[in-house]
Amino acid sequence: MDRKEISDRFKEVYAVDPDLVVKSPGRINIIGEHTDYNEGFVLPTAIDKAVYVGLGKRDDEEVLLYAAGFNESFQIDLADVEPTDKGWPNYILGVVNQLKERNKAISGFNLYIDGDVPVGAGLSSSAAVECAVGFGLNSLFDLDLDRVDIAKIGQLAEHTFAGVKCGIMDQFASVLSKEGYVLKLDCRDLSYEYVPLELGDYELVLLNTNVKHSLATSAYNDRRQSCEKAVSLIQEVYPQVKSLRDATIDMLNETVKDIDKAAYTKGKFVIEENIRLQQACDALVSGNIAELGRQMFLAHDALSNEYEVSCRQLDFLVENAKSHPQVVGARMMGGGFGGCTINIVKRGYGQALVDALAPTYGEVFGLELTPIFVETRNGSELVY
Numbered sequence: 001m002d003r004k005e006i007s008d009r010f011k012e013v014y015a016v017d018p019d020l021v022v023k024s025p026g027r028i029n030i031i032g033e034h035t036d037y038n039e040g041f042v043l044p045t046a047i048d049k050a051v052y053v054g055l056g057k058r059d060d061e062e063v064l065l066y067a068a069g070f071n072e073s074f075q076i077d078l079a080d081v082e083p084t085d086k087g088w089p090n091y092i093l094g095v096v097n098q099l100k101e102r103n104k105a106i107s108g109f110n111l112y113i114d115g116d117v118p119v120g121a122g123l124s125s126s127a128a129v130e131c132a133v134g135f136g137l138n139s140l141f142d143l144d145l146d147r148v149d150i151a152k153i154g155q156l157a158e159h160t161f162a163g164v165k166c167g168i169m170d171q172f173a174s175v176l177s178k179e180g181y182v183l184k185l186d187c188r189d190l191s192y193e194y195v196p197l198e199l200g201d202y203e204l205v206l207l208n209t210n211v212k213h214s215l216a217t218s219a220y221n222d223r224r225q226s227c228e229k230a231v232s233l234i235q236e237v238y239p240q241v242k243s244l245r246d247a248t249i250d251m252l253n254e255t256v257k258d259i260d261k262a263a264y265t266k267g268k269f270v271i272e273e274n275i276r277l278q279q280a281c282d283a284l285v286s287g288n289i290a291e292l293g294r295q296m297f298l299a300h301d302a303l304s305n306e307y308e309v310s311c312r313q314l315d316f317l318v319e320n321a322k323s324h325p326q327v328v329g330a331r332m333m334g335g336g337f338g339g340c341t342i343n344i345v346k347r348g349y350g351q352a353l354v355d356a357l358a359p360t361y362g363e364v365f366g367l368e369l370t371p372i373f374v375e376t377r378n379g380s381e382l383v384y
C-alpha cells in the first residue's frame, strides 16, 4: 500500500484528488500491559503496518467517509456528529467530535481510509485510525496540534465513541514512535525516552491466534474498574496514593487483600508489571536478551492467571514457545482475549517456530496460526 494507491482510489470515490495523504502505524509492545491507565510505564513501538487516510476539503459542512476495508461509505453533517451503530465510522467521528469540543475550526471534508494493520490482532488498528485522522485533519485545517495532542484526542475518541476506556499507549506509539527504538513512556506525565531496540542474535515474531473476542470491550472496562477499586481502598489508609503506580504490594496486602479479591489480584498484577517492565528495559539496554525474555514469560503468566486477560489459544502458544530452544521470551500482547503473542526468537528461526506450532494449534483449536514479521517504523507522517 502506498500514497499513489490511496490517492488514486480517493479520486475514484470523490472524483477529485485528495489534498493530502497521511499514514499512522499500528504498534507492538515489548512489555507493560494494562499499566497505561494506571499511570505506569509501557514499552511500545510502531510497526510497518499502517492505516492510510486520504483527505480533501469540501465547500460545505458535510463529512463523507469511505472505508476500503468494508467497501462502505458514510455521510453526516458536521453539526450532527454523534456515535453510530455502524461501527467503523466511530473511530473517525470520535476524533472529529474531539476537534469540535476544542473549538477547532474545521469544515466539511472527504475522507478515504485503508490500511494493512490486521484488525483484532492486538496491533491497535483502532488507534492507528484515530491518529491518522487526527494527524490528517490537523494538517488539512492547520489546527496547530502537536503530536501529544493528537494522541490524547485519539484516546478520548476511543472513550467517547467506541466505548473503550483505554489508556494512552496505543495512540502515543502510533504518533511518536521512532524507527529502531522502543518508547519508554511514563503514562503519568507523558514524559518518554527512546530506547534502542537492539536484540543482537534475536528477532521479534508475532503469532496471530486469529481469535477475536467480542467480550474484550466490557472485560477491559471491568479490569480498569477493579484497578480503580484497589486504589480507592488503598487511599483509605494511604491518601497520598493517586494510582497503582504509587502503591506497593505491602499496601495492597494491608488494605485490599481481605476485602476485594478482584481488586487485589488486578492491583498486584499492575504493581508487579511495572517492576517487570523496569527490569526488562534494563535488560534490553544492557543487551541481556535472555533476561528480557524471562520477564516476558513472567508477564504472560501473570496476565493469564492474575489479570485474567488471556485465552486458551494465547496460553497454548506461550507454553509451547517455552519448550522451543530458539525462543527466549513470549507473551500475549495488548488488551488480551485474543490477538497475537510477541516472541523473541533466535534470528532466522521465526518460520521454524511457526512450523513447529501450527499443526497442533490447528488440530486443537481448528484455527490457522499466522506469523506476522514486523519491523519498527516512525510514527504518523504526511505521505502526500
Ligand code: GAF
Residues within 6 Å of the ligand: 032, 033, 034, 035, 036, 037, 124, 166, 167, 168, 169, 170, 334, 335, 336
Ligand atoms: C489496549 C488499550 F488500548 C491500551 O491502552 C492498553 O491498555 C492495552 O490494551 C493493554 O496494555 O491496547
